[in-house]
Amino acid sequence: MRVVHLGLGAFHRAHQAWYTQRANDASDGEGWGIAAFTGRSPRAAEVLSAQDAVYTLVERGPGGDLAGVIQTVTSVADGGDVDRWRGAMADPAVAVLTLTVTEAGYRPPSGDLDADLERLRSGAGAFTAPGRIVDGLRARRNAGAGPLAVVSCDNLPHNGAVTSDAVSGLARRLDPALAAWIDAEISFVSTMVDRITPATTDADRETVLRLTGVDDAAPVVTEPFSEWVLSGAFPAGRPGWEAGGAQFVDDVEPFERRKLWLLNAGHSLLAYLGLLRGHATVAEAMADEQCSTALEALWQEARTELPFDDAAVDAALAALRDRFTNARIEHRLAQIATDGSQKLGPRILDPARSRLHAGREPGAAQAGVIAAWILHLLGDRSADPGAEALTARLRQHPDDDAALAAETVAELAPSGDLGSLPDLVREQLGALRATTTFLTTESLRGAH
Numbered sequence: 001m002r003v004v005h006l007g008l009g010a011f012h013r014a015h016q017a018w019y020t021q022r023a024n025d026a027s028d029g030e031g032w033g034i035a036a037f038t039g040r041s042p043r044a045a046e047v048l049s050a051q052d053a054v055y056t057l058v059e060r061g062p063g064g065d066l067a068g069v070i071q072t073v074t075s076v077a078d079g080g081d082v083d084r085w086r087g088a089m090a091d092p093a094v095a096v097l098t099l100t101v102t103e104a105g106y107r108p109p110s111g112d113l114d115a116d117l118e119r120l121r122s123g124a125g126a127f128t129a130p131g132r133i134v135d136g137l138r139a140r141r142n143a144g145a146g147p148l149a150v151v152s153c154d155n156l157p158h159n160g161a162v163t164s165d166a167v168s169g170l171a172r173r174l175d176p177a178l179a180a181w182i183d184a185e186i187s188f189v190s191t192m193v194d195r196i197t198p199a200t201t202d203a204d205r206e207t208v209l210r211l212t213g214v215d216d217a218a219p220v221v222t223e224p225f226s227e228w229v230l231s232g233a234f235p236a237g238r239p240g241w242e243a244g245g246a247q248f249v250d251d252v253e254p255f256e257r258r259k260l261w262l263l264n265a266g267h268s269l270l271a272y273l274g275l276l277r278g279h280a281t282v283a284e285a286m287a288d289e290q291c292s293t294a295l296e297a298l299w300q301e302a303r304t305e306l307p308f309d310d311a312a313v314d315a316a317l318a319a320l321r322d323r324f325t326n327a328r329i330e331h332r333l334a335q336i337a338t339d340g341s342q343k344l345g346p347r348i349l350d351p352a353r354s355r356l357h358a359g360r361e362p363g364a365a366q367a368g369v370i371a372a373w374i375l376h377l378l379g380d381r382s383a384d385p386g387a388e389a390l391t392a393r394l395r396q397h398p399d400d401d402a403a404l405a406a407e408t409v410a411e412l413a414p415s416g417d418l419g420s421l422p423d424l425v426r427e428q429l430g431a432l433r434a435t436t437t438f439l440t441t442e443s444l445r446g447a448h
């Protein structure tokens with residue numbers, strides 16, 4: 001049996017491919033293979049195909065490295081290779097499609113979706129992730145290949161429903177009969193995924209050569225910790241991912257919230273504040289008292305909103321302190337800082353909203369993350385196509401904190417449902433400028 005994957009990045013290879021290997025190791029059947037496709041650039045497929053898609057996975061703990069070989073990815077290809085993509089999706093032996101296409105991948109610009117609709121109508125291949133999935137599902141329906149589970153593994157709340165909405169919405173515009181078939185045959189599974197996996201560096205390749213003697217052009221380095229919680233149906237079967245510790249639950253939402261509001265929110269705080277304070281990695285930022293104090297405050301603001309008892313939250317936070325201070329994992333703040341416009345809603349605004357619903361105001365540390373993001377956007381290292389228009393507007397009045405705060409919060413939450421957040425963000429901008437010496441308007445562009 002087979003899995004198809006879209007978005008052949010580091011995380012897929014450290015997480016879903018690793019769970020699939022554990023499942024195969026634990027079963028005496030023929031095992032599962034993954035036909036993996038790149039989301040945008042074909043580069044990862046080119047490098048991996050030169051080594052038959054086999055690669056080294058290094059589990060990097062605070063005390064040492066453990067290298068293993070992952071062999072569950074059985075083929076790699078460019079997602080733009082229309083015939084291979086359709087062929088894989090129309091294969092009746094395929095039971096699962098997994099996705100890691102980043103948060104932004106689920107909400108392509110409307111112009112890109114319109115262009116995909118035209119391409120799909122003419123029979124050409126699509127470019128966006130929803131477009132490619134619709135194209136693949138159409139090929140599957142036409143081949144009579146039967147039902148399939150689509151499993152989003154991106155850091156989005158309700159990622160199953162978000163995927164279903166994006167795919168079904170586009171399919172309805174293309175062909176209502178296809179949309180009806182998707183409703184009847186395709187299951188959209190929601191997941192919480194967790195394993196800190198930085199982009200691979202040249203130093204990682206050298207480490208693998210030293211550890212194993214193998215000159216692997218595409219190893220992946222990850223932390224020992226891993227978690228996967230899934231909810232939904234697998235109408236055509238699935239690998240026994242429980243062998244790697246995956247949990248299958250009725251409701252994944254509490255787990256999503258715990259992870260997004262503690263780990264990912266913490267990462268975003270460390271990224272924006274840490275970069276402004278001249279740090280490059282998560283562990284470096286953790287060693288800076290201003291960052292770690294703000295992080296602890298952020299966690300206190302979020303923990304009251306989580307449906308877990310104190311002991312469970314304490315255990316999750318203790319693990320996070322260890323994971324974030326593992327200096328052997330060089331997780332670049334610049335990587336985490338990308339696409340803040342897509343990430344801050346689920347990570348910071350949702351827990352702030354939850355506080356408001358419970359009769360509390362948003363927290364100062366939550367506001368501090370937005371303030372640090374604003375200063376990040378005013379600098380010159382932001383990589384966030386979704387924030388380009390906002391950034392251009394903010395740069396027209398870089399010293400007017402009230403306007404910066406109001407415009408940014410309005411952009412992130414157009415419904416204006418965030419109570420005193422704009423005022424808190426303005427206060428936090430003032431505090432950041434006062435406490436972080438090089439945060440002058442002139443220095444922002446060159447400081448980080």
Ligand SMILES: NC(=O)c1ccc[n+]([C@@H]2O[C@H](COP(=O)([O-])OP(=O)(O)OC[C@H]3O[C@@H](n4cnc5c(N)ncnc54)[C@H](O)[C@@H]3O)[C@@H](O)[C@H]2O)c1
Nearest residue numbers: 007008009010011039040100101102105154155195196197
């Ligand atoms: N790296 C981690 O620690 C980690 C942990 C948990 C979850 N995730 C999830 O996995 C995602 C990918 O992380 P990664 O480390 O593999 O990143 P990566 O940069 O190594 O790979 C990203 C993949 O997504 C594709 N992609 C990027 N933008 C796209 C778009 N707009 N449309 C379609 N495809 C697109 C790329 O082509 C590539 O295949 C994250 O955005 C996150 O949602 C990552």
Ligand SMILES: O=P(O)(O)OC[C@@H](O)[C@@H](O)[C@H](O)[C@H](O)CO
Nearest residue numbers: 155193194195196197264267336
């Ligand atoms: O991968 P992103 O871009 O959604 O977010 C960056 C990090 O916060 C994230 O990758 C975490 O490392 C990950 O979610 C840990 O499981």
